[in-house]
Amino acid sequence: MEFSVEEETLQEKCVNLGTPQDLDGAGFYQDGDLIIGALINVHNMAVTPELSFTRRAELPPCLGFQDRSVRWTQAVVFAVEEINRSPSLLPGVRLGYHIMDSCSRYPHSLMAAMSMISGGNKTCGIIRPAKVLIGDSSSTQSILLSRTLSPLQIAVISYLASCPCLSNRQKYPNFFRTIPSDAYQARTMAQMAKRFGWTWVGAVVADNDYGREAVQVFEEEIKGTGICLAFFHTLHRDQLAKDAARAAATVQASSARVILVFSWYVDVEVFLLELIRRNVTERLFLASESWSTSYYLLANPQLYTIAKGTLGVALRSVPIPGFGEHLQQMNPARYPDDEFLRTLWENTFGCSLPKSSSKAIQKVLPPCSGRESLEGVQSLFTDTSHLTVSYNIYLAVYAVAHALHSLLACTPQNNSDPTIKPKCSSPDNITPAQLLQHIGQVHFTTQLGEEFYFQDGSIPPVYSLVNWQRAPDGSFQYVSIGRVDGNQLIINESAISWPGYPGKMPVSVCTSECPPGTRKAIKKGLPVxxxxxxxxTEGEISNSTGSIKCYRCPLEFWSNSFRNECVPRETEFLSVRETMGITLISVAVSGTIITATVAVIFLHHKSTPIVKANNSELSFLLLLSLKLCFLCSLVFVGQPSLWSCRLQQAAFGISFVLCISCILVKTIVVLVAFQSTRPGSSALIKWFGPGQQRGSVLVFTSVQVVICAIWLYVSPPSPRRNFGIHGSKVILECTVGSVVGFACVLGYVGFLAAVCFLLAFFARKLPDNFNEAKFITFSMLIFCAVWIAFVPAYVSSPGKYSVAVEIFAILASSFGLLFCIFVPKCYIILLKPENNTKKFLMGKA
Structure with missing residues (x-):
C-alpha cells in the first residue's frame, strides 16, 4: 500500500511537470556519473506573457530560433564525449550533461536552472541533478543565477556574461566565466578613442547590466583624457522599436561621429535599420563582442551603407580539433532526444521529422528520415571558421573536468608504478560546494598549449580587433586589424577601411581642437x-594644437602675430637712420652752423660798437656755449652706451649753465652800466669789470660741474633694456641713475634762468635805443616756457620719444636764445650799418 501511494504521488508529479509550460522538453539529457548543466539561449525572445490574471500564469513559448546556438549546445556534447574518451582526464568517471534553452529571458533561465539542479524529469523518468551549471549568456541572467544558486554553493560558469560587476567575489563567490570582463573591452574602446583623437563619443547600449556597466567603465577610463560622452541611450528588448527610434534621433542630431554600441545583435539590427530609415550616414560604430562578428548582421545587405567601417572588439577565434567533423556527422537519428537538433534539421532540409512537435509542419513539409548528411551544407551550424563562444563553452566543460580530476584525486596515466591503473575516487558523494572550491583553483594547459586559470572568476583579457569591410564579391565581412593582449593595444591602421567617402578617418569632436596661437576656454555648463x-594675449604663445593654456615668452622674446612662436624682441632706440633721428640731427647741425655763422659775423665786425657793447668777450663765449648746446643734443641720438649715457646729461647740464651764466652776466653788466651813469655810482663799473665777469661765469659754471661730478660718481646714468613699455620691443635707454642728481642739474639750470629772467625783466625798459635786456627777457621767457613744458612731456613720452622730447627742448631753447639775443644785432650789423654807432646805441629812445 505504501508503494502504491508513492507510485501515485510520482504519477501526480509527472502530470504537473508534463504541462505545456514545463521546460524539461526544451532540451536534452545524457546520463553520467556527474551531470553538467548547461543553459544555452537557443531562442532569443519570447512571446509577451498574458498578465490578465484570469487564469494560471504560464511561461510563454520561445521564438527566434538561432542556428549558431545549436552549435553551442554541441560544444558541450563534443567536450563531454571527448573527456569521456580520454584515458588521462577523469579515468573511470563518465560525465553526463543536461542542456536546456534559456530563451534569453529571466523566467525561462531561472526555471531551467532550477529544473537541472533538482533533477527535473524526462518523460516522467528521474534524472540526476546537475552539480555545476554552465551559463547563462546574459550578464543580467547570470547575476540572477549566481545570487539564486550561491546559498546552494553551486558553481555557475558563464561563456558570454561579461559584465565587470560579476568580478566582485564578495557578491558573486560562485560565479566564473570563460570570457574576459567587459572592463577590458570598454577600456580597449577608450584606448581606441584616445589613439584616433575621438573626443566626442556617443553610447547606445542594452538596458541591462551588460550595457550599463560597460558605459560606466568607459566613462571611468576616459576621465582626465579630454574625451566626453556626447549622449547615452539604452535599448530595452520589450520596447525595442521605441528605444531605437529615440536613440537614432539623438545620433542624427548629434555632432558625434563615433558611436559606442554595447548590445545584442538583434537589438543592434533594429537600431541600425532605424538609422538607415532616417538617412543617417558616415557614422563609425564601436562594436562590442556580442555583435562585432555577427554573421546575421553581416549577411544583411541593408546594413552595408550604415555599418561599413565598423570597428569591433571580438572574442578571439580558436579552432577546436575534431569539432567540425563532429558537427557534420550529427543527425537526429544519432541524438533522438535533442529537440534543438530536430528543429535545426527541419529548418536546414525543409522537411518534417517523425514525431515532429508541430503537426502543421508535418502536413506542409515533406518527411525526412533524420539521417541526412550535413557534409557540404553551408550554414551557421557547420561553420567552424571562427569559433569564439563555442570555444568558451568548450573551455568551461574542461574547467569542470579538471576541477573534478583534482577533487577525485585521480591517478595520472603516466604514473611510475605500472601496477597502479589510472582511476579516480567515487564521484557519488561529491557535493557542489567541494566542486565549487576546486573550480576556483583550476589551472591546466589546453590542447593548444595555452595556460588556463581563473583570475577573480574571469580569464585574462585576449581580444581580436575587427573591421567591417566589403569583400571583392560585394558581400560584407569582418577583417582582423589588430589584437588586445592584456593592456597592450596593437592596431594595423593601414588595414582599416573607414566609413563614408573618401574613406578618411572620421573626426568626432564637440569642438575642433584649438589651433596654435589659441587656448581652450571651457564653456560653462557644457562638458570639457x-x-x-x-x-x-600679447607676449604669450601656444605652439601646439589643443593647448589648454598659453605660455609667457622669455624676457628677451615676444609673441609673433600668430601667437604661435616667440621671436626676439625688436630693439628700439633713437637711431641715426630713422626719420626722427635724422631730422633732429639736421636741426642740431643747422643750429650749430647758424651759431658759427653768427660768430663769424661778430668776429668780422668785432670793432663795431654793437659787438663791443656789453663785453664782446661774453658774446663770443655765449656763442660758443650755444654751439655746445646744439652739439650736445647729438650725444642723445644713437644706441645708448655706458659713456654716451654719462656724457649726455653732463654735457647738457654744463653747456646750458655756461650759456645761462653768460646771459646772466650780460644782464648784470647792463644793469651795472645803467646804474653807473647815476651820480655816486661810478665805482660799480670798476667792481664788475671784464675780470669779474669772466670770474662770475666760471663760478656759476663750476657749481654745475661739481653737481655733475658728484652725480656721476655716486649714481651715474647707465644704459638699460626696458621691457615694460612696448611689449614687442626692447627699449634701449639711459637711466638717470640718481633722480636727485638729475633734479639738481635741471634745478640749477632753472634757477639761473629764473634769476636771469627777473634781472632782464627789470632792465627791459632802460632808455637805450638798443636795450639788450629786452631781448634777454624774451629769450629767457622762451627758455623757461620750453623747459617747463618739457617736464610733463618727458615723463609721459614712452621709449625713444622721451629722448626726442629732451633733444627738442635743448634745440628749441638754444634757438630761442640764439635768435632773441643775436638776430637783432645781426640785423643792425648787416642791414642797418648806419645804426651801428655808439651815438645811436647810447641815444635816448
Whole structure:
C-alpha cells in the first residue's frame, strides 16, 4: 500500500511537470556519473506573457530560433564525449550533461536552472541533478543565477556574461566565466578613442547590466583624457522599436561621429535599420563582442551603407580539433532526444521529422528520415571558421573536468608504478560546494598549449580587433586589424577601411581642437570637450594644437602675430637712420652752423660798437656755449652706451649753465652800466669789470660741474633694456641713475634762468635805443616756457620719444636764445650799418 501511494504521488508529479509550460522538453539529457548543466539561449525572445490574471500564469513559448546556438549546445556534447574518451582526464568517471534553452529571458533561465539542479524529469523518468551549471549568456541572467544558486554553493560558469560587476567575489563567490570582463573591452574602446583623437563619443547600449556597466567603465577610463560622452541611450528588448527610434534621433542630431554600441545583435539590427530609415550616414560604430562578428548582421545587405567601417572588439577565434567533423556527422537519428537538433534539421532540409512537435509542419513539409548528411551544407551550424563562444563553452566543460580530476584525486596515466591503473575516487558523494572550491583553483594547459586559470572568476583579457569591410564579391565581412593582449593595444591602421567617402578617418569632436596661437576656454555648463578657442594675449604663445593654456615668452622674446612662436624682441632706440633721428640731427647741425655763422659775423665786425657793447668777450663765449648746446643734443641720438649715457646729461647740464651764466652776466653788466651813469655810482663799473665777469661765469659754471661730478660718481646714468613699455620691443635707454642728481642739474639750470629772467625783466625798459635786456627777457621767457613744458612731456613720452622730447627742448631753447639775443644785432650789423654807432646805441629812445 505504501508503494502504491508513492507510485501515485510520482504519477501526480509527472502530470504537473508534463504541462505545456514545463521546460524539461526544451532540451536534452545524457546520463553520467556527474551531470553538467548547461543553459544555452537557443531562442532569443519570447512571446509577451498574458498578465490578465484570469487564469494560471504560464511561461510563454520561445521564438527566434538561432542556428549558431545549436552549435553551442554541441560544444558541450563534443567536450563531454571527448573527456569521456580520454584515458588521462577523469579515468573511470563518465560525465553526463543536461542542456536546456534559456530563451534569453529571466523566467525561462531561472526555471531551467532550477529544473537541472533538482533533477527535473524526462518523460516522467528521474534524472540526476546537475552539480555545476554552465551559463547563462546574459550578464543580467547570470547575476540572477549566481545570487539564486550561491546559498546552494553551486558553481555557475558563464561563456558570454561579461559584465565587470560579476568580478566582485564578495557578491558573486560562485560565479566564473570563460570570457574576459567587459572592463577590458570598454577600456580597449577608450584606448581606441584616445589613439584616433575621438573626443566626442556617443553610447547606445542594452538596458541591462551588460550595457550599463560597460558605459560606466568607459566613462571611468576616459576621465582626465579630454574625451566626453556626447549622449547615452539604452535599448530595452520589450520596447525595442521605441528605444531605437529615440536613440537614432539623438545620433542624427548629434555632432558625434563615433558611436559606442554595447548590445545584442538583434537589438543592434533594429537600431541600425532605424538609422538607415532616417538617412543617417558616415557614422563609425564601436562594436562590442556580442555583435562585432555577427554573421546575421553581416549577411544583411541593408546594413552595408550604415555599418561599413565598423570597428569591433571580438572574442578571439580558436579552432577546436575534431569539432567540425563532429558537427557534420550529427543527425537526429544519432541524438533522438535533442529537440534543438530536430528543429535545426527541419529548418536546414525543409522537411518534417517523425514525431515532429508541430503537426502543421508535418502536413506542409515533406518527411525526412533524420539521417541526412550535413557534409557540404553551408550554414551557421557547420561553420567552424571562427569559433569564439563555442570555444568558451568548450573551455568551461574542461574547467569542470579538471576541477573534478583534482577533487577525485585521480591517478595520472603516466604514473611510475605500472601496477597502479589510472582511476579516480567515487564521484557519488561529491557535493557542489567541494566542486565549487576546486573550480576556483583550476589551472591546466589546453590542447593548444595555452595556460588556463581563473583570475577573480574571469580569464585574462585576449581580444581580436575587427573591421567591417566589403569583400571583392560585394558581400560584407569582418577583417582582423589588430589584437588586445592584456593592456597592450596593437592596431594595423593601414588595414582599416573607414566609413563614408573618401574613406578618411572620421573626426568626432564637440569642438575642433584649438589651433596654435589659441587656448581652450571651457564653456560653462557644457562638458570639457565643448570649449571656445581664445587667442593668446600679447607676449604669450601656444605652439601646439589643443593647448589648454598659453605660455609667457622669455624676457628677451615676444609673441609673433600668430601667437604661435616667440621671436626676439625688436630693439628700439633713437637711431641715426630713422626719420626722427635724422631730422633732429639736421636741426642740431643747422643750429650749430647758424651759431658759427653768427660768430663769424661778430668776429668780422668785432670793432663795431654793437659787438663791443656789453663785453664782446661774453658774446663770443655765449656763442660758443650755444654751439655746445646744439652739439650736445647729438650725444642723445644713437644706441645708448655706458659713456654716451654719462656724457649726455653732463654735457647738457654744463653747456646750458655756461650759456645761462653768460646771459646772466650780460644782464648784470647792463644793469651795472645803467646804474653807473647815476651820480655816486661810478665805482660799480670798476667792481664788475671784464675780470669779474669772466670770474662770475666760471663760478656759476663750476657749481654745475661739481653737481655733475658728484652725480656721476655716486649714481651715474647707465644704459638699460626696458621691457615694460612696448611689449614687442626692447627699449634701449639711459637711466638717470640718481633722480636727485638729475633734479639738481635741471634745478640749477632753472634757477639761473629764473634769476636771469627777473634781472632782464627789470632792465627791459632802460632808455637805450638798443636795450639788450629786452631781448634777454624774451629769450629767457622762451627758455623757461620750453623747459617747463618739457617736464610733463618727458615723463609721459614712452621709449625713444622721451629722448626726442629732451633733444627738442635743448634745440628749441638754444634757438630761442640764439635768435632773441643775436638776430637783432645781426640785423643792425648787416642791414642797418648806419645804426651801428655808439651815438645811436647810447641815444635816448
Amino acid at each position: 570637450c565643448c570649449f571656445d578657442c581664445l587667442p593668446c
